[in-house]
Amino acid sequence: MQTPPPKPTAAELDLLRTLWRIGPATAKQVHEALLADRPDASDATVLRQLQIMHGKGLLTRDESQRSHVYAPAQSQDALQTHLLKDLIAKAFAGSGKALVLAALKGHVSKKERAEIEKFLHGDEA
Numbered sequence: 043m044q045t046p047p048p049k050p051t052a053a054e055l056d057l058l059r060t061l062w063r064i065g066p067a068t069a070k071q072v073h074e075a076l077l078a079d080r081p082d083a084s085d086a087t088v089l090r091q092l093q094i095m096h097g098k099g100l101l102t103r104d105e106s107q108r109s110h111v112y113a114p115a116q117s118q119d120a121l122q123t124h125l126l127k128d129l130i131a132k133a134f135a136g137s138g139k140a141l142v143l144a145a146l147k148g149h150v151s152k153k154e155r156a157e158i159e160k161f162l163h164g165d166e167a
Contacts, residue, residue, distance in 0.1 A: 047116060047124060048098045056080070057091060058100065058114050058121070066104070066113035 050058060060075050061067060067075070069089040076083050092112050095101045104111040114121070126141075134140040150158065 047121065048100060049125065049128070050095070050100055050121075053091065054095055054100060057088070057095065058118075061101070061112065061114050062118045066111045068107075068109040068111055070109065072112065 056076070056079070057072060060072055064071065064075050069092050070085065072092065073083065073085045073088040076088060092101060092103075096103045096112065100115055101112045102115050104113070116124075130136060130138055130141050134144070146155070146158075
């Protein structure tokens with residue numbers, strides 16, 4: 043049986059979102075990309091977090107260059123799907139319908155609702 047991927051913390055998700063956006067990068071590149079959203083993040087903290095995430099299996103690391111290049115071990119879609127399945131199982135007793143109904147109660151704009159209806163009617167794949 044395959045071991046499920048580790049669940050990232052909120053801070054790790056921030057770094058993963060950055061890497062999904064910019065692609066494989068060195069710690070310095072990740073730090074620079076993070077500065078707009080987290081000006082308090084130090085380069086040493088980012089490097090340490092990347093190392094921890096690599097150790098947990100959340101990131102891959104290319105060590106062929108002097109500056110190691112980090113990349114997410116999973117695609118954004120794959121990780122979101124895994125986290126969503128876990129959330130549905132734990133918080134909604136395994137019911138995807140319950141999750142969707144909860145999400146639709148006040149968490150969806152009129153525009154998003156129209157996009158969802160279009161998707162449900164098969165107008166969008």
